[in-house]
Amino acid sequence: MRCPKHPQEALISSQLVDGLQTHSCPTCSGSWLGADDYQTWQVDHVDPDLKLENLVVPITQDVDYQPSRYDNRAGLCPSCGFYLVRGRINLSQTAFFIERCPGCKGMWLDDGEWDLLQTLCLNAYIPLLFTDEWQSRVRVAEAEYRERTATASKLGPDIAEKLFELAKLLEDHPNGDFGVAYLMRRFDK
Numbered sequence: 001m002r003c004p005k006h007p008q009e010a011l012i013s014s015q016l017v018d019g020l021q022t023h024s025c026p027t028c029s030g031s032w033l034g035a036d037d038y039q040t041w042q043v044d045h046v047d048p049d050l051k052l053e054n055l056v057v058p059i060t061q062d063v064d065y066q067p068s069r070y071d072n073r074a075g076l077c078p079s080c081g082f083y084l085v086r087g088r089i090n091l092s093q094t095a096f097f098i099e100r101c102p103g104c105k106g107m108w109l110d111d112g113e114w115d116l117l118q119t120l121c122l123n124a125y126i127p128l129l130f131t132d133e134w135q136s137r138v139r140v141a142e143a144e145y146r147e148r149t150a151t152a153s154k155l156g157p158d159i160a161e162k163l164f165e166l167a168k169l170l171e172d173h174p175n176g177d178f179g180v181a182y183l184m185r186r187f188d189k
């Protein structure tokens with residue numbers, strides 16, 4: 001098997017963590033996770049009751065992370081030769097891609113990505129990150145994040161925080177719309 005990012009390099013059989021067999025590249029330290037090897041490890045690490053909607057979209061997480069310089073390079077599956085599909089993980093400061101083969105469902109992680117996925121509590125759920133449902137949750141979270149950031153920059157963080165709190169209180173209150181109507185009347189004048 002050849003490295004998707006360095007086709008001249010043969011991947012070396014290794015262990016990413018205890019119980020997880022991988023093939024890694026001696027040049028870029030990226031790791032290839034075969035679908036079966038990953039599943040074998042995943043079974044013991046996944047929370048079977050966790051629903052996709054409870055997986056945290058890490059957009060608000062401020063992680064000090066510099067994506068691998070090979071992160072943007074497209075690659076071929078070392079096992080079956082298909083182009084790897086890229087799945088984007090958005091953080092507040094940066095974004096990175098994990099890659100998966102549409103054929104054999106193996107996954108490629110550039111150097112550092114496994115540790116980061118672990119920090120984000122997503123490492124046992126990598127295949128979910130390629131689903132439409134997850135991608136649409138990411139879009140919603142991004143839009144919300146942008147709106148909150150814009151609001152905070154107009155009003156200042158203190159008032160913005162109060163506003164978000166109030167919005168949440170009104171949202172959760174059965175008569176919340178009365179509060180919204182009150183505010184609108186105040187601003188009509």
Ligand SMILES: [Zn+2]
Nearest residue numbers: 003006025028
């Ligand atoms: Zn490589």
Ligand SMILES: [Zn+2]
Nearest residue numbers: 077080101104
């Ligand atoms: Zn493949």
